[in-house]
Amino acid sequence: MNFSENPIIVFYEVTRACLLTCKHCRASAQKKRNPLELNLDEIEKLAKDLSKFNNPKPMVIITGGDPLMREDIFQILDIFNKENFSLSISFSGTKLATPEKLDLISKKVKNVAISIDGSNEKIHDNFRNVNGTFKTSIEILNYLQGKVNLQVNTTVGKHNLMDLPNILRLVQSFNIKTWDLFFIVPTGRATSELSLNSDEIIQVMSWLYYVQSSMDFRIKVTEAPFYNRVKMEGPKDNGEIFNYLMKNSDIKMIKKMLPVTKDSKNLGVTDGRGTIFISHIGEIQPTGFLPIIAGNVRKDNIVDVYIKSPVFRDLKDPYLLKGKCGKCNFREICGGSRARAFAIYGDYLQEDPACPF
Ligand code: SF4
Numbered sequence: 001m002n003f004s005e006n007p008i009i010v011f012y013e014v015t016r017a018c019l020l021t022c023k024h025c026r027a028s029a030q031k032k033r034n035p036l037e038l039n040l041d042e043i044e045k046l047a048k049d050l051s052k053f054n055n056p057k058p059m060v061i062i063t064g065g066d067p068l069m070r071e072d073i074f075q076i077l078d079i080f081n082k083e084n085f086s087l088s089i090s091f092s093g094t095k096l097a098t099p100e101k102l103d104l105i106s107k108k109v110k111n112v113a114i115s116i117d118g119s120n121e122k123i124h125d126n127f128r129n130v131n132g133t134f135k136t137s138i139e140i141l142n143y144l145q146g147k148v149n150l151q152v153n154t155t156v157g158k159h160n161l162m163d164l165p166n167i168l169r170l171v172q173s174f175n176i177k178t179w180d181l182f183f184i185v186p187t188g189r190a191t192s193e194l195s196l197n198s199d200e201i202i203q204v205m206s207w208l209y210y211v212q213s214s215m216d217f218r219i220k221v222t223e224a225p226f227y228n229r230v231k232m233e234g235p236k237d238n239g240e241i242f243n244y245l246m247k248n249s250d251i252k253m254i255k256k257m258l259p260v261t262k263d264s265k266n267l268g269v270t271d272g273r274g275t276i277f278i279s280h281i282g283e284i285q286p287t288g289f290l291p292i293i294a295g296n297v298r299k300d301n302i303v304d305v306y307i308k309s310p311v312f313r314d315l316k317d318p319y320l321l322k323g324k325c326g327k328c329n330f331r332e333i334c335g336g337s338r339a340r341a342f343a344i345y346g347d348y349l350q351e352d353p354a355c356p357f
Contacts, residue, residue, distance in 0.1 A: 003274045003316050005307055010050060010058045011277040011288060014038075014076055017069040019094045021129040024155050024182075024190040033069060037280045040072060042298060044079050046278065049302045051083040058276075060085040062109075063288070065280065066092040068101065077108040086110055090153065093128070093137030102140065106147040113151040113180065114140055117159070119166030127159050141174050151178040156204060157194040161241065164204065165248035168211060176217050181208070183224035183354065185289045185339045195354070201226075202356035203242035206235030207249070214251040223289055223337040225270050226355050229330045271338040271348070272315030276306055286315055289339035290348060314349060323351030330357075 017033040018025075038046065051057060060080050067073050068091045080087050089105060090113035091097060105112060114137050118124035124134035144150055152171050154160070160167065171179050184195040196204065205227050212219040212231075221227045234255060236242070246253070269275060272286025279285060282297040284305050294312055295305040306312050314320055315338055318331040325336045336352025344353045 003269075006054055006056075006274075007058045007276045007306055008269060008274045009061060009276075011061045011063055011275070012046070013063050013065065013278065013280045013288060014043075014067045014073065015070050016065040016280045018064055018066040018092055019069070019096070019130065020066070020092050020133060022189070023127055023129060023159075024157065024184055024194060025188050028188045030065075034280055037070075038282050038297070040075055040079070042282065043076055046282075046297050046302070047079050047083045047085070049297065050085070052303050053306075057085055060087055061113075062087065062089040064091065066094065066096065068092070068094070068096040074104055074108065077105075081108060088113065088151075090114070090151075093133045093140060094130075095136060097136070097140050099143060102143050103147075106144060109148065111149040111151055111177070112144055113153050113178075114144075115153045115155070116141075116167060116170065117155050119163050119170050123160055123163055127155070145175055149177045150174060151180055152176055153180045153182060155182045155184060157184045157196060159194065161196065161200060161204070162244065164207070164245055168249055171217075172215070178218045178220055179215075180220040180222055181224075182222040183337075185223050185337060186343045187289055187291065187339065198354055198356040199239070200241055201354055202230075202236055203239040204245070205230045205356070206237065206239075206242050207245040209235040210246065210251050210253055211249070213254040223271075223339055224354070225268065225334045225336060226330075226352070226357060228268070228333045229357060232330075232333070268318065268333045268335050270315070270335045272312050273318075273335065273338075276302065278302075284309075286311065286348075287339060289337075290342055292342070292348065311348075320349055321351070322347070322349050324355065325351040328357075 015033050015037055087109045088111035089109050117127045121134040125131050184190050186192045209230055271290040275287050277285040277288045283293045284295040292311050294309040318335045321331055325331055338348045340352050340354055341350040342348040
């Protein structure tokens, strides 16, 4: 895949409105919609512009805030379907997700992602800051079983480190395609106190290596591309946390060659290198976690911005990286989280401070 001209994933934040007030929310989501959100005409133009990327077309992920806070969400899905994008949606575990809406969603998208951040109400609801959202999220996952490809998103941090084996058991009980683990970037409402340190991260990643070796669903990580290096070099089988996670999970220590990506083509996808994020008001960013604005879909051509803007050009070139990422032999298949480098150092080319190597 030629990242220099083609993104593989486009995230479109249709709104920042959400009924939840999650502790880690990068969008600092609010209860009310912003009147400056893109309207349907502008979204139609956006879909047409995006379809000008060379084939294969990028996958479009509809996100928020909570996309269900927009009453025109089904028209938005229709707009992207009309342009034949492979479509995914991620929405919040609230009562807005009625059975009628879920039925309609399952007809209009390929994948649905729901967040589970703890194996029980106490951990999940405390993190999401609203009681009842754990129960609702489980109900949504149960309802959508067999109707659509399911993905569970889990934000990994201090709040659920020792709960990971229980979350794995819960995730296993659904017929999911993908488990996506997000490693916190201190941006929006997320603070560094929630984040794992690099020693904790390598132990979690070593456990994840064995989870991936034993499970038939896909494991994906977000803002932790050094997992690619763990997959290539193998896990580190020691540490108190690693031992705890292994002891409490029903998985075997099988060492096998894990593909660096599902199809070994999309190597080294990081913020802006294979990804684009469009905010609710049309700003073009590398990802939602890296709030650098490279243009606006209201006035700029998104294909030009991705190919030519200085920010995206920098991010696509691993040979511009600084610090230990700049010297690392794995910079092409990892490259570190550019969002975390920016959040900590104010320089998106700096080393990833969470790198466990
Ligand atoms: S030094 Fe940078 S490129 Fe190398 S493994 Fe760590 S995060 Fe990845």
